[in-house]
Ligand SMILES: [Zn+2]
């Protein structure tokens with residue numbers, strides 16, 4: 001994770017993005033958790049260290065990272081966007097009870113894309129797939 005963080009900082013410098021302490025803290029949070037936090041969750045985790053920071057600041061920084069290709073914004077219906085610093089190809093398993101998102105490594109389903117193109121005549125560009133269920137923590141709670 002330290003490597004990815006250092007690379008990201010260098011990359012941002014290269015495109016002229018100034019590294020502020022808040023920006024650095026948000027990046028560090030993203031790479032150390034490797035979760036899928038909302039802007040609000042990041043804000044809550046960091047506000048103790050940055051009393052002048054607002055959710056809008058966090059959001060603006062996430063936009064900068066997104067434009068730089070460092071994070072992906074995940075949108076699911078009306079819920080707040082979540083941000084993913086894992087830019088490798090991967091799928092998500094989502095808990096329908098608590099909304100937690102877990103990375104799931106699986107080879108990209110290119111064959112399905114080809115089949116979709118063949119069947120429909122579309123020029124297929126990408127696909128989106130999510131797996132839904134109940135996470136281990138919520139299963140434990142259900143049993144209690
Ligand atoms: Zn859950």
Ligand SMILES: [Zn+2]
Nearest residue numbers: 084086092103
């Ligand atoms: Zn992910």
